Amino acid sequence: MKFTPNFQITPAIANCLLEIERHKEVINILPITGKVIASLRETARLMTTHYSTQIEGNSLTPEEVEKIAKGQQGGFPGRERDEKEVRNYFLALEFVEEQLRQDVPLSEKLIKTIHSLVYGGTKKQSQYREGQNVIKDGTTGSIVYMPPEAHDVSPMMKALTNWINKQIKDKELPAPIIAALAHYQFATIHPYYDGNGRAARLLTTFILHKTGYGMKGIYSLEEYYAKNLQGYYDALTIGGSHNYYFGRAEADITPFLEYFTEGMAIAFQRVREKAVNYKEAEIEITPAYQTEKLRELRPQQRQLLSLFHKSREVNLQEIAEHLGINTRSANGLIKKWLEQEFIQIENPSKKARTYVLGKDWERVVLGGRVP
Incomplete structure (x- = not known):
């Protein structure tokens, strides 16, 4: 056969x-x-x-x-x-x-x-x-x-x-x-x-x-x-x-x-x-710089970093579940974080919209495991 x-x-x-x-x-x-x-x-x-x-x-x-x-x-x-x-x-x-x-x-x-x-x-x-x-x-x-x-x-x-x-x-x-x-x-x-x-x-x-x-x-x-x-x-x-x-x-x-x-x-x-960012992070992101940057974040942002550390791209539902809040509250946070360039839209589709970390924050995360 x-x-x-x-x-x-x-x-x-x-x-x-x-x-x-x-x-x-x-x-x-x-x-x-x-x-x-x-x-x-x-x-x-x-x-x-x-x-x-x-x-x-x-x-x-x-x-x-x-x-x-x-x-x-x-x-x-x-x-x-x-x-x-x-x-x-x-x-x-x-x-x-x-x-x-x-x-x-x-x-x-x-x-x-x-x-x-x-x-x-x-x-x-x-x-x-x-x-x-x-x-x-x-x-x-x-x-x-x-x-x-x-x-x-x-x-x-x-x-x-x-x-x-x-x-x-x-x-x-x-x-x-x-x-x-x-x-x-x-x-x-x-x-x-x-x-x-x-x-x-x-x-x-x-x-x-x-x-x-x-x-x-x-x-x-x-x-x-x-x-x-x-x-x-x-x-x-x-x-x-x-x-x-x-x-x-x-x-x-x-x-x-x-x-x-x-x-x-x-x-x-x-x-x-991710590999390119890791290489850049090896050179530019020191532990001291990373710690200083992390101090700028609110608790929910710090909590979200651990999700992005495991998956580069996430959706509204995943953010809500990770933070333990409903999707309406998560959507409000997302709008604010988009304005702050903490995150950015990856897939703009309304039905399948996804988000990634802003470039500066992604490099901070890649510089080492989030504490």
Whole structure:
């Protein structure tokens, strides 16, 4: 059973690929210290874990995810399942990183172990599903997607693994395209009853690092997915029928490639900006200067800095939840902070408006961990 994807490299995809390369080259030659890289990498790991599990409905905040990463256990009554999901994702992410350091090739065994860790927290290889799986709309209960039948899963996974390895070897396709197609096809096969999304995103991470797009481990694509979630699902919903056998196998995958490469370009741009700011902060932001600047802030502004330290871009709801106030009060503070240039608008869309720190304050935050 051969995997033969149907897609085109549109002008939009070509432009995104150029952007990705441009940002990648800058980051790879940027003379930043190992300490800074370690800090950026740790932030990326926390963001990756938070947003990848959030997509699946996990309710833990970035702060709570960080506490789990530092070893806290049993501090989330009623949310033990969410805590377990986060711990398992960290285990799977660490396993992927270890396999990359050892230059282990991609195999079905590797994929099964990644899924086993992310879903059950063990390295015992997960077996593919033995029955049919149906994805339904959580609100209406209607069928969204019916993946291939169980007897087709194993040959399709073998074909996908072989295709990925061949593409990595031949280097005929750009690496982001290989990763995007692998992500799409894994989601299409849906080889497990649960945990497919998390496993697909970790597989994507493995492929990108394997093909030279690791970017020192300091970026996260998952934030883009989580904050553009409907776009993620829409891009994966391809073909005229919810049944795999009625058109999805031959469907044009180009829309998903456009979504994926756009997200990758945005993620690379953001981490490039953060890395550049970190480098500038190493030179210009001294602890004394940072402390002096922090004295200018009101308590709620100081509190908000810890949110921006974990996520460069936030929305109204996230600000309100972090400060423990309602959205109306948060909106009033935002208007005032925009005038003071403490924050600035990143995405001007009314429905999806987001904010980032003002440039001067971002550099203060990047100069060291906020006390």
